[in-house]
Amino acid sequence: MGAMMSSWKQKYFSNIFFSIVLEDHLCCVFGRVFQKGKVVKTFRRVFKNQDKNSLEKPIIKYINSKSLGCAFRYVSFLLSSKEQGFAKKEKLALSDEVMLANIDKEYVVFTPNLNVEQSKLTCKKIGLDLLYSPFALMYDRVKNHYENKNICLYMYVHKSCISVMVFKQKELFESFFWLTSIDMKSTNEYDFFYFYINKSMDKFYNLWSNKNIILDEVMICNNIFLDEEAQEDIKNSFAIDVNFESVDTLELMCDLAVRDVFNEL
Amino acid sequence: MSYSLIEPKIKPLFSNFTKLFLIPIFLSIFSIIGIDEYLHVKTNLKSTNIPNLTQQIDIKKVPEKKDSQVKKPIQQESTKKVNLAQVEQNPANKQLLVNISKSNQVLRNELKGIFDAIPKDIILLKAVFDRNSLVLKGLMPAFDTYNSSLLPFLKSKYNYNKSSFFIDQDLRYGFDSSSEILEEVEVYEN
Numbered sequence: 001m002g003a004m005m006s007s008w009k010q011k012y013f014s015n016i017f018f019s020i021v022l023e024d025h026l027c028c029v030f031g032r033v034f035q036k037g038k039v040v041k042t043f044r045r046v047f048k049n050q051d052k053n054s055l056e057k058p059i060i061k062y063i064n065s066k067s068l069g070c071a072f073r074y075v076s077f078l079l080s081s082k083e084q085g086f087a088k089k090e091k092l093a094l095s096d097e098v099m100l101a102n103i104d105k106e107y108v109v110f111t112p113n114l115n116v117e118q119s120k121l122t123c124k125k126i127g128l129d130l131l132y133s134p135f136a137l138m139y140d141r142v143k144n145h146y147e148n149k150n151i152c153l154y155m156y157v158h159k160s161c162i163s164v165m166v167f168k169q170k171e172l173f174e175s176f177f178w179l180t181s182i183d184m185k186s187t188n189e190y191d192f193f194y195f196y197i198n199k200s201m202d203k204f205y206n207l208w209s210n211k212n213i214i215l216d217e218v219m220i221c222n223n224i225f226l227d228e229e230a231q232e233d234i235k236n237s238f239a240i241d242v243n244f245e246s247v248d249t250l251e252l253m254c255d256l257a258v259r260d261v262f263n264e265l
Numbered sequence: 266m267s268y269s270l271i272e273p274k275i276k277p278l279f280s281n282f283t284k285l286f287l288i289p290i291f292l293s294i295f296s297i298i299g300i301d302e303y304l305h306v307k308t309n310l311k312s313t314n315i316p317n318l319t320q321q322i323d324i325k326k327v328p329e330k331k332d333s334q335v336k337k338p339i340q341q342e343s344t345k346k347v348n349l350a351q352v353e354q355n356p357a358n359k360q361l362l363v364n365i366s367k368s369n370q371v372l373r374n375e376l377k378g379i380f381d382a383i384p385k386d387i388i389l390l391k392a393v394f395d396r397n398s399l400v401l402k403g404l405m406p407a408f409d410t411y412n413s414s415l416l417p418f419l420k421s422k423y424n425y426n427k428s429s430f431f432i433d434q435d436l437r438y439g440f441d442s443s444s445e446i447l448e449e450v451e452v453y454e455n
Contacts, residue, residue: 013278072276079270099271109270116270129273136268255269 011262013071018063019253020123021078021191023160024185025050027059030250031066034258044250051168053122060125076130076257077119078137078249080161084111086175101136107172130257134163135175137252141221141245146170150216157193157202157222158249161187164200165218166215173213175206189226193234197242215240221247315356322377382418386410390439398445411440419444 021028027049028047033041047059067073067252088224089108099116110150111133120128131253138156140228146169156163160180166173179201184192197218222244235242279287383389383401387410391402398417405411411428419426423444431439450451 010276042369071278074273074276076269102266103268109268111270120271127274128271130269131271132269135272140268153303181344258268259268261273 005157008060010072014040014069014260015072015074016067016070017254017257017261018066018073018075019250019257020055020059020075021080021158021249021253022049022052022122023080023158027055028250029059029062030254031063032254032258033070039071051116055123055210060224063126073127074129074257074261075123075126076132076253077123077128078253079115079119079131079133080158081111081115081118082177082179082180083115084109084133084135084177086110086133086139086163086165086172088172096238101133103136103139106141106170109135109139116132116212130253132253132256134158134161134249135165135177137247137249137256138163138221140166140252140256141247142167145219148217151213152217152219153200153215154203155197155218156247157220157224159224162196162200164204166204174207176200176203189224189230190233192224193220193226194237197234197238216218217241217243219243219245221245221260223247223249382415384410384414387415398443400443402439402441404433404439406438408438410438411442415440415442422446 011034014033016031019030025048027047028044029047030044030247031042032039045062047056047060047062049056063075086107086109088106089102090106092100092108092110097113098110101164102177116131118179119131122128134156138154141156142154142165145154145167146212149169151168151173154165154167158180162178162180164178165175178196180192180196184195187195197220201215201218217240218238220242223246226244226246231244266325288294317417324416336393376379379394379399386406388405389403393400399422401415408430411430416426416428419442423446425447426442428440428442428445431441433439
């Protein structure tokens with residue numbers, strides 16, 4: 001990805017950033033208006049959206065009405081399809097059919113072009129500007145824990161998808177992606193988390209069984225509301241440390257979009 | 266580096282729809298300014314052209330006095346002064362101005378010489394001055410004033426002179442003289 005084209009002049013106009021997440025027949029929309037580099041307005045709304053592959057009229061109407069009076073509009077969308085990954089740049093064989101995002105000097109997020117085209121089609125009526133993988137959002141959080149010397153399993157939990165990375169400081173061991181099953185979605189939060197933490201740990205140990213590596217810690221970036229009691233229950237269910245960090249995907253996407261557009265990385 | 270899998274589109278400040286409105290607005294503003302400027306230039310040109318034209322007519326008249334009679338030389342001189350002042354503003358006419366003022370000076374001196382030569386007791390009724398001719402009509406206190414004081418001067422300047430005398434309604438002596446410089450032409454008779 002080349003340098004973004006936005007000029008400093010653009011900051012003096014009002015810029016509106018939308019982030020959209022589609023999951024479980026729901027569409028979450030978050031918007032922020034920036035002027036002269038400051039947040040002027042923020043809004044959030046959840047819509048029903050039966051069709052997974054397109055945005056319904058009320059959503060488009062809402063976004064258009066909110067963008068009135070703003071000179072520039074940017075729409076960012078969360079990629080929740082199964083075919084995506086996070087890897088070291090060196091280990092990846094480049095292909096024309098795969099879209100890459102260089103999120104770091106070492107690491108890339110990738111997905112087939114088909115997924116990108118599908119996301120563009122979904123947001124056709126409002127125009128898609130930025131497409132974020134949960135891995136990219138997760139990596140933004142993981143960066144803050146580089147000083148952690150333990151081997152840590154990071155999970156970025158959404159209701160519809162969970163991305164997992166195992167890091168020891170800056171070194172990536174493994175990464176994988178779950179699409180949550182309908183059965184698990186309907187269970188309570190405790191079961192949901194317990195199931196997927198276990199599943200992730202199992203998968204990691206299976207993949208790294210011959211290397212004799214043991215996880216020291218689990219770090220959960222949580223986008224689902226979870227009260228402290230449930231958090232304690234989950235922590236007590238595992239022999240290793242489990243830590244929670246609440247994350248707002250919509251806000252995080254908006255922040256990343258601002259950084260990407262104004263080239264402030 | 267970018268966290269996004271795709272690059273944001275380049276956003277124009279004005280959408281095509283806005284441009285559709287802005288273009289006619291700007292066009293009309295520019296055309297109004299253009300018309301205003303054109304009218305300014307045109308009126309300026311007109312105001313500078315008027316003295317130019319009158320001056321050109323005057324210049325033409327000066328060397329071509331043979332055919333046309335110039336009436337009221339004094340009045341003409343004063344209008345010329347006004348015109349000269351206007352022409353002076355135009356730098357393109359500076360050279361022209363110098364030429365005009367020179368020829369005017371010659372004319373003025375000649376006229377001055379003629380009026381100086383006319384005795385004070387003669388009242389002029391008519392004076393027509395041309396390059397090669399002079400027509401004078403006037404009243405005089407005594408019958409021989411014309412012959413004694415004016416005729417010698419006229420004879421010195423012009424080689425042909427014809428004069429007639431009359432007595433007007435108030436019983437005053439009057440004279441009517443026309444003098445001319447005639448080139449000698451040989452006439453052959455068969």
